[in-house]
Amino acid sequence: MSINATGPIACRYCDLVEVCRLCGIIARRESGELQRAGTAPRTLPVGARLFRAGEPAHSLFAVRQGMLKTVDVGTDGEEHVVAVNTPGDVLGTEAFGKRIYVHDVVAVQPVAYCKLPLSLLSTQYARVNELAIALINMLSRASVRRAPPVRGTIHQRVAALILELSRRFEQSGADGRRFSLGMTRQEIASLLGTRIETVSRTLQKMHREKEIEVAGQQVTLLSLKPATV
Amino acid sequence: MSINATGPIACRYCDLVEVCRLCGIIARRESGELQRAGTAPRTLPVGARLFRAGEPAHSLFAVRQGMLKTVDVGTDGEEHVVAVNTPGDVLGTEAFGKRIYVHDVVAVQPVAYCKLPLSLLSTQYARVNELAIALINMLSRASVRRAPPVRGTIHQRVAALILELSRRFEQSGADGRRFSLGMTRQEIASLLGTRIETVSRTLQKMHREKEIEVAGQQVTLLSLKPATV
DNA sequence: CGAAAAATTGATCGACATCAATCTGTGTGG
DNA sequence: CCACACAGATTGATGTCGATCAATTTTTCG
Numbered sequence: 279m280s281i282n283a284t285g286p287i288a289c290r291y292c293d294l295v296e297v298c299r300l301c302g303i304i305a306r307r308e309s310g311e312l313q314r315a316g317t318a319p320r321t322l323p324v325g326a327r328l329f330r331a332g333e334p335a336h337s338l339f340a341v342r343q344g345m346l347k348t349v350d351v352g353t354d355g356e357e358h359v360v361a362v363n364t365p366g367d368v369l370g371t372e373a374f375g376k377r378i379y380v381h382d383v384v385a386v387q388p389v390a391y392c393k394l395p396l397s398l399l400s401t402q403y404a405r406v407n408e409l410a411i412a413l414i415n416m417l418s419r420a421s422v423r424r425a426p427p428v429r430g431t432i433h434q435r436v437a438a439l440i441l442e443l444s445r446r447f448e449q450s451g452a453d454g455r456r457f458s459l460g461m462t463r464q465e466i467a468s469l470l471g472t473r474i475e476t477v478s479r480t481l482q483k484m485h486r487e488k489e490i491e492v493a494g495q496q497v498t499l500l501s502l503k504p505a506t507v
Numbered sequence: 508m509s510i511n512a513t514g515p516i517a518c519r520y521c522d523l524v525e526v527c528r529l530c531g532i533i534a535r536r537e538s539g540e541l542q543r544a545g546t547a548p549r550t551l552p553v554g555a556r557l558f559r560a561g562e563p564a565h566s567l568f569a570v571r572q573g574m575l576k577t578v579d580v581g582t583d584g585e586e587h588v589v590a591v592n593t594p595g596d597v598l599g600t601e602a603f604g605k606r607i608y609v610h611d612v613v614a615v616q617p618v619a620y621c622k623l624p625l626s627l628l629s630t631q632y633a634r635v636n637e638l639a640i641a642l643i644n645m646l647s648r649a650s651v652r653r654a655p656p657v658r659g660t661i662h663q664r665v666a667a668l669i670l671e672l673s674r675r676f677e678q679s680g681a682d683g684r685r686f687s688l689g690m691t692r693q694e695i696a697s698l699l700g701t702r703i704e705t706v707s708r709t710l711q712k713m714h715r716e717k718e719i720e721v722a723g724q725q726v727t728l729l730s731l732k733p734a735t736v
Numbered sequence: 737c738g739a740a741a742a743a744t745t746g747a748t749c750g751a752c753a754t755c756a757a758t759c760t761g762t763g764t765g766g
Numbered sequence: 767c768c769a770c771a772c773a774g775a776t777t778g779a780t781g782t783c784g785a786t787c788a789a790t791t792t793t794t795c796g
Contacts, residue, residue, distance in 0.1 A: 358658075414603050417603075417643060429700045432752070462774065463774070471658045473752075473753060474774090474775080475754085475777085476752060478774095478776055479752095479777080482776075494774090661784070691741090691742065692744095702786080703743080704743090704744080704784090704786085705784055705785075707743060708744085708745080711744075711745090723742090723743085723793080
């Protein structure tokens, strides 16, 4: 029932903020929170796609609120969750090279997001130095933020996922101790490279052993703490 | 015994080539193969490190010949192979942001490489536009080239690794049907998230079933072909 | 040649997949 | 408003792939 009921992420926590500011999209308010000039707030309902693999890429996106999944759709049409995307994440960066998106990105919760057309980047030549460096730094950071480790036992992987989500929520100002997984067991299984029954059993086990409390997608951290990773 | 005895990769196959050219390192020979001005050819013996995690980053590197492994060294000192690096790969790109390398990179074969000091990038402001775009495209490509899938059965993962190596050798002009794995079973096991005995058994099984021929690190592809992935 | 590292092979065990049934919650139409 | 349908989640029984323990064998190299 209860979903992370926090508001949209503040711009200062967004990976895109430097690029965004330099492109002149953010209104010139130095206190600069969510103020954006010229662009209507964009939203996406559950199940809708931000973009699809193979589509020509014209924009970068920043997640402001809600959660999405990045999926690989195999030739057989089977989909594989390769990442979850939370507020502050920038999506579409792999498109700079070939100008074609390489994944499908689907909302698993109602999503609010920002859109930065790539065309804007090329009209900002006056500040190209600063901008280029900001972009380069951003891409560089993105290349480090990889998928959760698909190593170790399932217990470790589930724990790692929960802690990673906790860390992200915490970092973007939400509650890091009690939050929603945002995904179905099926999606978690796909992300961690295992099966739905195993995810379920593992969560129940963690509950029994008082590491966490689970009720549907709602999770509360008890004894589970970082460094356990 | 026999190792991939091909020469160094041609610059035109290197991911760094555009950046390199714009920085004026490559001599102005339009036929432009391996000619590099001002920099001595650099080599690395087996076991030596190109750089270590935590070191201040001052350069990008491009692999010309040989093979390296990218390893994560845990707090307990245990090392985990997260990628193998072959000619044409660019290393150190994650360092743009924090100016600190995030992995150890170790030669598993004798290596020849190019070094591009980051300082050069900032002295090329005249061509900053072109350069920035080249860099951005490169980083973008790098963010896609991920680790081999740590999914599916061991058989599938081993097959995927072999085919990926085959593809890379092929692409850089070497023989894609017969080549050296370059790594010990231990390193392969670490990369694929399994155990040395399992790697050995799997390779033997593939041999028995005439998918490949194996002799030490030397591999020959028989019935194993792409699309099996 | 002899020592050490790497690789292979065998036996056994456990974690996770698989198959299958049940339960819970949510939305829908009578 | 309740009954029903359906998707998601849980729980159980059983089988199997890969981990683990252990012993050789092969290769590498001083």
